[in-house]
Every structure is written in structure tokens, then in C-alpha cells.
Amino acid sequence: MATPSITTKLPSSSTALVFGSFLYRSDPRDIDVLVLYDPSVFSPADAYRGHAPFVKEIQCLVGLPLDLTLLTYDEEKSSGFIEDTGAVPIEEAIRKLMCCLRIV
Amino acid sequence: MPEFNDWGVSYSAISFVERALRGHAKVASFERTKNIEFDIELTNGKSIKMVLVDEYTLGLAAIHRALSEFSGVEYIVTCANWNGYTREAKDFGRENDLGIFVVGEFFGALHWTEPKKYCQKDKDGNPIYYYKAA
Numbered sequence: 001m002a003t004p005s006i007t008t009k010l011p012s013s014s015t016a017l018v019f020g021s022f023l024y025r026s027d028p029r030d031i032d033v034l035v036l037y038d039p040s041v042f043s044p045a046d047a048y049r050g051h052a053p054f055v056k057e058i059q060c061l062v063g064l065p066l067d068l069t070l071l072t073y074d075e076e077k078s079s080g081f082i083e084d085t086g087a088v089p090i091e092e093a094i095r096k097l098m099c100c101l102r103i104v
Numbered sequence: 105m106p107e108f109n110d111w112g113v114s115y116s117a118i119s120f121v122e123r124a125l126r127g128h129a130k131v132a133s134f135e136r137t138k139n140i141e142f143d144i145e146l147t148n149g150k151s152i153k154m155v156l157v158d159e160y161t162l163g164l165a166a167i168h169r170a171l172s173e174f175s176g177v178e179y180i181v182t183c184a185n186w187n188g189y190t191r192e193a194k195d196f197g198r199e200n201d202l203g204i205f206v207v208g209e210f211f212g213a214l215h216w217t218e219p220k221k222y223c224q225k226d227k228d229g230n231p232i233y234y235y236k237a238a
Contacts, residue, residue: 045172048168048169067112071190074192079236084236
């Protein structure tokens with residue numbers, strides 16, 4: 001059986017990753033999220049609004065303030081953001097958190 | 105005053121910019137409004153509107169968000185010189201008469217007659233941009 005998705009409000013054309021202290025601190029103050037989006041689906045002017053339900057969902061899920069970086073797929077490619085920050089897929093990051101909480 | 109605002113700019117970053125503006129030779133006066141918006145009067149009589157953000161990589165979406173939230177903004181500056189901007193963001197600024205800078209560049213730009221066109225140069229005269237680059 002397929003594992004249910006943790007994030008249901010992420011637009012299917014977008015990709016979400018986590019970077020920063022949430023990945024390695026036991027008591028992170030916030031969660032840094034990178035969302036890659038397709039500008040033919042959301043224009044840069046609409047990108048924040050288009051991902052607002054997803055942001056709310058993640059904030060509720062982790063109970064922390066969310067610091068959002070929105071880049072087009074091309075901007076990520078040219079900036080090397082993922083490689084630079086070691087960002088990991090959001091589901092992987094949140095599953096790790098949930099496993100830790102269960103242990104505690 | 106809250107430590108942070110909607111854009112996640114720390115009070116220490118805001119204070120740093122205020123101190124730098126107070127001591128800048130080309131700044132006659134400034135007023136900080138809406139927490140991170142600066143209305144700056146230059147000694148040449150011109151006035152400019154700058155918004156300070158804290159984006160590790162300033163991209164197109166953040167620029168559009170700043171333009172929609174801060175009417176009339178001409179300069180979008182990301183604090184800390186380890187921050188940067190995407191090539192697409194800088195190009196958008198050039199095409200739309202906006203100054204897209206990291207904070208150190210911005211203070212250099214204020215020395216120029218046309219600050220938006222400012223570009224740092226290395227010792228050989230080659231342009232230096234704070235692109236986040238793969």
C-alpha cells in the first residue's frame with residue numbers, strides 16, 4: 001500500500017524541500033522551506049498566494065514559524081540552492097521529526 | 105518592537121542598516137516606515153525608497169511580493185553579504201528600473217548618480233555580482 005502524503009496542499013507542479021536548522025537541531029525555532037514552482041503555472045507575482053494553503057498546512061503540522069523561499073525551477077538550477085544548502089525533500093524531513101517525537 | 109516582522113528581518117539587521125545610513129556621506133536623512141521600508145533623502149536632493157529583506161537567495165517571487173506590499177519601492181536589498189540574488193532577479197530589476205542588491209552593494213550604490221546601475225568591480229575592472237550560482 002502506498003504511503004499517504006504528508007503534504008496534501010502542495011500544488012502538483014511544485015516541489016517542497018527543507019533546509020537549515022530544522023534538519024539538525026533538536027529544538028529548531030523555525031522551519032526553512034524551499035518551494036520550487038513552475039512559472040507557467042504560478043507567475044512569480046502569484047507564487048506566494050498560490051502556495052499559502054501549503055504554508056499553513058506545514059505550520060500546523062510542525063507547530064513552528066515557517067520561513068519560505070520560493071524559486072522557479074530555473075532559478076534553483078542557476079543558483080544551486082539545493083546543493084548549497086543541503087535541502088532535502090519535505091516529506092523526508094517531517095517523517096524524521098515524527099519518528100523522533102514517537103521515540104520521545 | 106517585535107524582534108521579527110513578516111519578512112523575518114532581525115532587529116539587529118535593521119539597526120545595522122540604520123547606523124550605516126546615519127553615517128553615510130551621501131545620505132541627508134531617512135525615515136523607517138512599515139518596519140523594513142526606508143525612505144531615504146540623498147544629499148543631491150533625490151529621494152529613494154528601499155525595502156530591506158533577509159532572503160538567502162532573493163528570487164523573482166520575493167521581488168514581486170515586495171513590490172505588492174511596499175508601494176513605490178525602487179530598491180530591494182537583502183541584508184548580509186552572504187545572501188545573494190538569482191540571475192533572473194537581477195535581470196528583472198534591470199528591465200524594470202529596480203535596484204536589486206545585497207546590503208554592501210547598496211551602500212556602494214548610494215555614491216553613484218544613478219544608484220540602480222551601480223555594479224561593484226574587482227581590481228581588474230570586472231563586474232562583481234552577488235549571484236547565487238551553481
